[in-house]
Amino acid sequence: MTNFLLETVWLVPCYALIGGLLALPWSPGIIKRTGPRPAGYINLVLTFLAFVHSACVLPITWNHLPHEISIPWLNIAGLNLSIDLEISSLSVGAMVVITGLNLLAQIFAIGYMEMDWGWARFYSLLGLFEAGLCSLTLCNSLFFSYVVLEVLTLGTYLLVGLWFSQPLVVTGARDAFLTKRVGDLFLLMGVLALWSQAGTWNYTDLAEWATTANVNPTLITLTCLALIAGPMGKCAQFPLHLWLDEAMEGPVPSTILRNSVVVASGAWVLIKLQPVFSLSPMASSAMVAIGVVTAVGGSLIAIAQIDIKRCLSYSVSAYMGLVFIAVGTQQDEAALLLVLTHALGSALLVMSTGAIVWNSITQDVSLLGGLWSRRPVSGIAYIVGTLGLIGVPPLGGFWALLQLASGLWTTQPWLVGVIIVVNALTAFSLTREFSLIFGGQSKQMSDRSPEVSWQMALPMMILLGFTLHLPLVLQSLSLLPTWATVNKDVALLLIWSSIFGCSISSVIYLGNVIPKPIRFPSKPIQNLLAYDFYTPKLYKMSIVLGVDMISKLTDMIDRFIIDGIVNLVGLVSILSGESLKYSTSGRTQFYTFTLLIGVSVLGMLVTWQYWGDNLFNLIF
Amino acid sequence: MQLQYFLLLAAALFCIGIYGVITSRNAVRVLMSIELLLNAVNLNLMAFSNYLDSTAIKGQVFTVFVITVAAAEAAVGLAIVLAIYRNRDTVDMEQFNLLKW
Numbered sequence: 001m002t003n004f005l006l007e008t009v010w011l012v013p014c015y016a017l018i019g020g021l022l023a024l025p026w027s028p029g030i031i032k033r034t035g036p037r038p039a040g041y042i043n044l045v046l047t048f049l050a051f052v053h054s055a056c057v058l059p060i061t062w063n064h065l066p067h068e069i070s071i072p073w074l075n076i077a078g079l080n081l082s083i084d085l086e087i088s089s090l091s092v093g094a095m096v097v098i099t100g101l102n103l104l105a106q107i108f109a110i111g112y113m114e115m116d117w118g119w120a121r122f123y124s125l126l127g128l129f130e131a132g133l134c135s136l137t138l139c140n141s142l143f144f145s146y147v148v149l150e151v152l153t154l155g156t157y158l159l160v161g162l163w164f165s166q167p168l169v170v171t172g173a174r175d176a177f178l179t180k181r182v183g184d185l186f187l188l189m190g191v192l193a194l195w196s197q198a199g200t201w202n203y204t205d206l207a208e209w210a211t212t213a214n215v216n217p218t219l220i221t222l223t224c225l226a227l228i229a230g231p232m233g234k235c236a237q238f239p240l241h242l243w244l245d246e247a248m249e250g251p252v253p254s255t256i257l258r259n260s261v262v263v264a265s266g267a268w269v270l271i272k273l274q275p276v277f278s279l280s281p282m283a284s285s286a287m288v289a290i291g292v293v294t295a296v297g298g299s300l301i302a303i304a305q306i307d308i309k310r311c312l313s314y315s316v317s318a319y320m321g322l323v324f325i326a327v328g329t330q331q332d333e334a335a336l337l338l339v340l341t342h343a344l345g346s347a348l349l350v351m352s353t354g355a356i357v358w359n360s361i362t363q364d365v366s367l368l369g370g371l372w373s374r375r376p377v378s379g380i381a382y383i384v385g386t387l388g389l390i391g392v393p394p395l396g397g398f399w400a401l402l403q404l405a406s407g408l409w410t411t412q413p414w415l416v417g418v419i420i421v422v423n424a425l426t427a428f429s430l431t432r433e434f435s436l437i438f439g440g441q442s443k444q445m446s447d448r449s450p451e452v453s454w455q456m457a458l459p460m461m462i463l464l465g466f467t468l469h470l471p472l473v474l475q476s477l478s479l480l481p482t483w484a485t486v487n488k489d490v491a492l493l494l495i496w497s498s499i500f501g502c503s504i505s506s507v508i509y510l511g512n513v514i515p516k517p518i519r520f521p522s523k524p525i526q527n528l529l530a531y532d533f534y535t536p537k538l539y540k541m542s543i544v545l546g547v548d549m550i551s552k553l554t555d556m557i558d559r560f561i562i563d564g565i566v567n568l569v570g571l572v573s574i575l576s577g578e579s580l581k582y583s584t585s586g587r588t589q590f591y592t593f594t595l596l597i598g599v600s601v602l603g604m605l606v607t608w609q610y611w612g613d614n615l616f617n618l619i620f
Numbered sequence: 621m622q623l624q625y626f627l628l629l630a631a632a633l634f635c636i637g638i639y640g641v642i643t644s645r646n647a648v649r650v651l652m653s654i655e656l657l658l659n660a661v662n663l664n665l666m667a668f669s670n671y672l673d674s675t676a677i678k679g680q681v682f683t684v685f686v687i688t689v690a691a692a693e694a695a696v697g698l699a700i701v702l703a704i705y706r707n708r709d710t711v712d713m714e715q716f717n718l719l720k721w
Contacts, residue, residue, distance in 0.1 A: 581721040582721060584720055584721050585717065585720055585721075586716075586717035586718060586719045586720025586721070587713070587714070587716070587717045587720075588713065588716065589641065589642050589643070589644075589650070589713055592641055592642055593642050596638060596642070
């Protein structure tokens with residue numbers, strides 16, 4: 001039985017895919033009479049099945065060597081593409097997280113999408129995402145990781161564009177697709193360049209190759225930079241981060257999935273490729289630089305937002321930046337732990353804010369307030385999500401940040417400073433959002449705000465429990481360091497930065513000393529952060545402008561020069577016909593004249609040999 | 621006397637005829653110029669017949685035929701001119717440019 005479960009764990013992505021396909025008949029155009037709800041229930045059952053299956057397999061794989069499966073896919077002209085699957089405790093554990101979070105998000109969606117008819121499309125796309133993410137974790141081949149990433153990019157486009165009658169959704173989905181696509185295309189360049197150097201796309205073989213590889217440093221640096229660009233777009237890192245902000249136009253339950261798991265898909269590939277990145281110090285430092293800029297920038301921007309969902313999306317970018325730092329400094333385990341704790345914390349935060357939005361309609365935090373006494377469940381969920389994300393000792397985020405920071409303590413102390421600053425800033429922004437939503441005076445929009453129904457409260461509470469139990473689980477798996485081996489300086493710094501951020505924020509936003517809405521001493525800086533460093537304008541002025549100009553230019557060249565040359569031929573023949581017809585003058589004497597000319601010219605040509613030379617000699 | 625002189629005279633006459641055919645505005649004068657052309661040809665035929673074929677004199681036979689045909693052609697030509705004149709009340713060649721492009 002156990003062996004059977006282990007052997008068939010590759011079915012987990014299939015469950016979700018089948019669920020996605022089975023949801024489609026309940027599209028409003030096909031089953032017209034009974035409503036879309038069964039689509040959600042079917043998906044829920046299949047996701048539950050996937051979760052149980054992967055959760056049963058997890059103990060089997062624990063402390064065992066990875067079990068590898070290779071399924072041939074295409075064998076042509078020396079290129080042998082096989083779908084390599086790796087069933088390790090890591091990949092199965094990731095599947096448990098993915099299916100578990102998807103299960104909770106789907107239960108949440110049953111409540112949240114109550115008054116929506118588009119369940120078939122929504123749930124089939126959630127199923128597609130779950131299938132994609134699970135196959136990404138199982139997949140042990142860079143090539144098929146790329147395939148799955150591209151499928152997920154398409155899925156993002158469709159899922160963000162769920163309510164396509166809203167104009168902002170359409171532009172958001174467009175940006176999400178194109179931005180991620182650009183990163184993916186760079187990744188494809190890197191993937192292809194890696195084949196010619198390593199001759200394999202299997203992660204295990206790549207790691208082996210990287211230990212003894214002797215490669216051109218420039219070449220491997222360029223390859224690594226291209227490989228970074230893919231996850232850079234996926235993880236919403238600077239400067240490819242605008243899409244995550246605009247993707248907040250999508251429905252909240254999908255946001256749960258995206259904020260916690262989908263953005264981590266890029267990080268997963270990055271972690272898997274870490275041995276290759278270690279070949280190029282420059283790529284590693286570029287990764288660290290991207291991570292630092294995103295982490296600091298993202299957490300600063302998050303502070304200046306007024307949209308409840310966008311506050312959180314920039315924190316996601318910031319945490320993914322920390323993952324970039326971790327991978328750039330060769331700390332895979334810290335990166336994985338960070339992804340795990342961030343997934344739980346972030347999902348809980350999005351669920352809590354989603355529950356607030358569902359009943360309070362507005363997403364503007366400046367219009368909310370005073371919900372704590374009436375919405376304790378959502379409030380507690382928010383607090384636990386916050387504590388799970390930032391560095392507060394018993395909860396998960398602390399251990400991940402601690403592991404990352406203590407790894408850098410001796411080698412790159414300035415990065416520890418960055419982590420502490422990001423932690424403090426995230427603590428500040430999350431507390432600010434909490435204070436604005438749950439604290440202070442009740443405002444018009446939040447005057448009558450009942451707690452949500454059980455379909456939304458239940459997954460929130462379950463996830464809250466998971467977040468609280470995460471340290472215990474990690475300890476029982478002996479993934480946490482004992483207190484004796486902990487770098488206590490780092491731990492104290494982290495704790496102090498969290499306390500610092502939270503307390504300053506709550507003094508500012510809960511106290512009555514500073515008038516609300518808060519004005520920063522320098523208005524331009526406040527606007528700069530609130531408008532996300534004017535990134536849309538930057539895109540519009542640089543890439544979009546360039547591509548737009550070039551495409552207009554090529555369009556004009558095609559329209560006027562290429563078409564013009566061909567049309568000119570036709571025009572010339574028409575004109576020549578139109579003008580040559582005047583040779584038929586209608587005068588008989590003119591015809592006689594042309595006849596005479598023709599005869600004499602022909603006669604001259606025929607008889608030229610008898611007198612032409614003499615004529616020449618006579619003249620010259 | 622040489623053959624060339626006859627030929628040159630005939631060529632000159634032919635050219636005069638051509639000039640008349642192309643430049644005349646009167647249709648009757650065009651017919652007259654055509655007669656000049658035919659007579660230039662007749663001169664050629666007679667000269668060749670005399671200098672190159674004095675025994676069989678086929679050229680003279682040709683000439684007789686050409687004169688006959690020319691007479692018939694002139695008659696038909698004048699009939700055509702008359703037919704046009706009846707309709708259009710003029711024999712000016714410049715007025716006969718109806719069948720153009």
